[in-house]
Amino acid sequence: xxxxxxxxxxxxxxxxxxxxxxxxxxxxxxxxxxxxxxxxxxxxxxxxxxxxxxxxxxxxxxxxxxxxxxxxxxxxxxxxxxxxxxxxxxxxxxxxxxxxxxxxxxxxxxxxxxxxxxxxxxxxxxxxxxxxxxxxxxxxxxxxxxxxxxxxxxxxxxxxxxxxxxxxxxxxxxxxxxxxxxxxxxxxxxxxxxxxxxxxxxxxxxxxxxxxxxxxxxxxxxxxxxxxxxxxxxxxxxxxxxxxxxxxxxxxxxxxxxxxxxxxxxxxxxxxxxxxxxxxxxxxxxxxxxxxxxxxxxxxxxxxxxxxxxxxxxxxxxxxxxxxxxxxxxxxxxxxxxxxxxxxxxxxxxxxxxxxxxxxxxxxxxxxxxxx
Ligand SMILES: [Zn+2]
Numbered sequence: 164x165x166x167x168x169x170x171x172x173x174x175x176x177x178x179x180x181x182x183x184x185x186x187x188x189x190x191x192x193x194x195x196x197x198x199x200x201x202x203x204x205x206x207x208x209x210x211x212x213x214x215x216x217x218x219x220x221x222x223x224x225x226x227x228x229x230x231x232x233x234x235x236x237x238x239x240x241x242x243x244x245x246x247x248x249x250x251x252x253x254x255x256x257x258x259x260x261x262x263x264x265x266x267x268x269x270x271x272x273x274x275x276x277x278x279x280x281x282x283x284x285x286x287x288x289x290x291x292x293x294x295x296x297x298x299x300x301x302x303x304x305x306x307x308x309x310x311x312x313x314x315x316x317x318x319x320x321x322x323x324x325x326x327x328x329x330x331x332x333x334x335x336x337x338x339x340x341x342x343x344x345x346x347x348x349x350x351x352x353x354x355x356x357x358x359x360x361x362x363x364x365x366x367x368x369x370x371x372x373x374x375x376x377x378x379x380x381x382x383x384x385x386x387x388x389x390x391x392x393x394x395x396x397x398x399x400x401x402x403x404x405x406x407x408x409x410x411x412x413x414x415x416x417x418x419x420x421x422x423x424x425x426x427x428x429x430x431x432x433x434x435x436x437x438x439x440x441x442x443x444x445x446x447x448x449x450x451x452x453x454x455x456x457x458x459x460x461x462x463x464x465x466x467x468x469x470x471x472x473x474x475x476x477x478x479x480x481x482x483x484x485x486x487x488x489x490x491x492x493x494x495x496x497x498x499x500x501x502x503x504x505x506x507x508x509x510x511x512x513x514x515x516x517x518x519x520x521x522x523x524x525x526x527x528x529x530x531x532x533x534x535x
Contacts (some may be wrong), residue, residue, distance in 0.1 A: 165279065169438065170193060170226065172258065173195045173425055175510070176204065177257055184510070189407070190534055190535065191228075192533045193535075194228055194530065194534035195533075197475050197478065197530075197533055197534055198471070198474065198492060198530055198534070199489040199490055199491050200228050200230065200231050200457050200490040200491030200492070200493065201227075201228055201230050201231065201491055201492060201527070201530060202229065202230070202231035202232070202241065202457060202491065202492065202493030202494065203224055203229050203231070203232055203493065203494050203496075203523070204232075204233035204234075204235070204276075204435075204459070204493050204494065204496065205232075205233075205234065205235065205495075205496040205497045205500050205503060206234075206235045206239075206496070206498075206499050206500050206502075207234045207235060207236045207239045207240075207500065208253055208254075208500045208501065209239070209252060209500075209501065210252060210255065210258055211252075211498075212500060212501045212504070213254070213258050213262075215501075215504050216261070216262075216296055216504065216524070217261060217265050218443040218502065219504055219507070220262075220265050220266060220269060220271065221265060221269060223507070224269065224507045225269035225270075225271065226281070227527040227530075227531070228523055228527075228530070228531070228534075229270055229271060229400075229492065229527070230270060230272060231271065231272050231274060231434075232271050232272070232273050232274070233274045233275075233276055233352050233397070233493060234262070234274070234276065234346075235276045235278075235352075235354075236254075236274055236275045236276060236277055236342055237250075237276070237277050237278055237290070237291075238250045238253065238277075238290075238291040238292075239253050239254055240253050240254050240259065240342060241253045241254065241255050241256065241343065242338055242341055242342075242344070244337040244338060244340075244341045245295075245309060245334060245337060247295045248292060248295055248334075248338065249291075250291065251484070259277060259345045259346060260345075261345055262346075263345075266317055267275060269415065272349075272350070273346050273348055274348060274350045274352050275323070275342045275343060275346045275348055275351060275352065276351070276352035276353070276355035276397075277335070277338060277342060277351075277353070277354070277422060277446060278290075278341060278353070278355075279339075279353040279355060279381070279385060280323055280327065280353070280354070280355050280361075280378075280381050281321055281322075281323045281354065281355060281356065281357055281359070281360070281361075282321045282356070282357065283299075283300075283321060283322040283323055283324055284307065284319075284321050284322035285321060286368050286436065287307050287309065287310065287311040287351065288307070288527050289307055289310055289322065292324065292334070292335070293322055293472035295342075296330075296334060297306075298328065298330075299322060299324040299325060299328050299331045299334075300321065301322065301323040301325040301360045301361070301363050301366055301369065302319075302323070302360050302366070303319075303363065304365055305317045305319055305322070305360075307319075309458055318344055318359060318360075320357060320359045321357060321359065321360075322360060323358055323359075323360040323361060325366055325368060325369060326361075326369070326370065326381040326384070327366075327368035327369055327377075332384065332450060336388050338355075338409070339385075339388070339389070340392070341422065343392070343394055344489055346442075346465055348394065349394055349395065350395040350419075350433070351389055351393055351394055351395075351396060351397065351507050352396075352397040352398070352435070353382075353385050353396060353397070353398050354398065355378075355381075355398040355399060355400075355402065356398075356399030356402065356437075357401060357402075357414060357466065358378065358402055358419075358421065359377060359419060360366040361374045361377055361419065361421060362374040362376060362377050371380070373380040373420070373423045374419055374420045375420060375421050375422065375423035376424070376427065377421075377425065378421040378424040379424035379427035379428050380404055382398065382424065382428045382429070382432060382473055383398070383427075385427060386411060386428070386429050386431070386432055395431060395432075395433060396431075396432045396433070397432070397433040397434075397435060398432060398433075398434065398435065399434075399435050399437060399459075400416065400434040400435060400436040400437065400445070400449065400456070401415050401416055401417065401437065402417050402421040402422065402424065403417070403422055403425040403428075403434065403449070404416035404417060404421040404422055404425075404448070405417065405425055405443060406418045406422070409445075411438075411443065411445075415437060415438055415439070415443075421474060421485060422491060425452055425454070426487060427446070427461055428454075430453045430454060431455075432454065432455070432456065433453050433454075433455050433457070433490070434449045434456045434457070435456075435458040435459050435493060436449060436456050436457065436458055436459060437460075437461070437495060438458070438459070438460070438466075438470075439460065439466070440466070442469040442470045443474060443489075443493075444465045444482075445460055446473070446474065446477055446489060448478060449488070450477070450481070450485045450488040450489055451485065452519070453488070454488065454489060455487070455488040455489075455490050455499070456488060456489065457490045457491050457492060457493045458470045458471075458474055458491075458492050458493070459492070459493045459494070459495050460492070460494060460495070460521050460522055460526060461494075461495050461496075461497060461519060461522060461524060462517045462518050462519050463514065463517050464516065464522045464524075464525035464526070465525075466520050467492070467494070467522045467525055467526040467529070468525055468526065468529045470492065471492055471507075471526055471529045471530055471533065472529070472533070474491060474492055475533055477489040492526060492530065494522060494523045494526050495519070496519045496523070497519070498519065502517060503520065506519075508519050510522065
């Protein structure tokens with residue numbers, strides 16, 4: 164009798180232990196089916212903010228089933244290949260290994276980002292690459308203003324490097340390889356968004372060339388370099404969309420004739436398709452071109468929820484060929500990571516409902532709901 168009682172007790176314990184894990188597994192399988200990439204993109208933390216950031220990964224990203232972390236590094240790392248490019252206060256190898264270890268324990272894939280081609284300056288400040296190597300500047304005649312305003316006579320948003328400069332890739336690829344190695348990464352994000360300066364008529368190498376061909380050639384060069392180490396290239400999608408015909412404008416799409424590059428770049432480049440003000444349906448365009456795509460919201464929770472639902476719909480209503488190109492969603496954050504965490508943890512008060520913090524929460528609540 165006692166044995167029988169013990170048997171039933173054991174059975175009950177086994178069942179009560181088994182049922183949550185079975186349902187968790189089901190949810191995990193469903194979430195991977197509806198949304199394979201569940202991403203978060205943010206500037207890498209400063210060294211003195213690392214602990215708070217690691218806690219955020221463990222306590223906020225992991226429980227929400229985030230599985231991809233795009234970390235914008237640029238020169239926030241103590242590069243040994245090019246120490247002259249380091250920020251003055253940059254992450255050490257030990258800091259990075261802590262990020263790698265925490266993300267690995269949370270099943271989060273880290274994709275480091277260093278802006279290539281465009282975004283080599285910001286407002287009135289030149290970035291580290293062009294500061295150390297002014298010869299790489301696509302538009303050396305455009306001087307950085309004391310007081311930056313947009314619009315301005317030079318059409319200066321951000322500087323670009325010249326993709327045809329004979330020495331530029333030796334420098335940037337050393338940096339790319341080093342950052343991918345230290346992060347033990349199998350993918351790299353090269354940025355490449357909002358490139359306004361390309362094929363400048365004053366550039367002795369680029370003038371007169373087709374901007375679409377120049378852009379596509381740079382994508383291919385970076386992609387081929389990464390492929391040597393089995394790594395995949397991710398880029399922002401805006402230069403591949405026609406801003407005029409679509410009405411998407413000159414920021415989230417191209418007004419400078421780069422958009423035909425969509426047919427010239429290798430098909431294994433992953434497109435991060437960002438639309439912050441409207442839930443545009445452009446993922447379909449990329450998927451029909453044979454390119455895999457993630458949708459990236461920023462600060463409008465309602466749009467992010469619509470975009471997540473669209474992503475699921477695209478996967479459900481597509482051919483077998485196209486379905487797997489709709490990879491998922493990546494929440495983007497464009498403040499510094501410390502600023503974001505201060506808002507997230509209520510240290511800094513948020514005035515508007517339209518912020519990256521609210522958008523992040525709404526997006527991942529919706530993904531969890533869709534996966535039930
Ligand atoms: Zn050039």
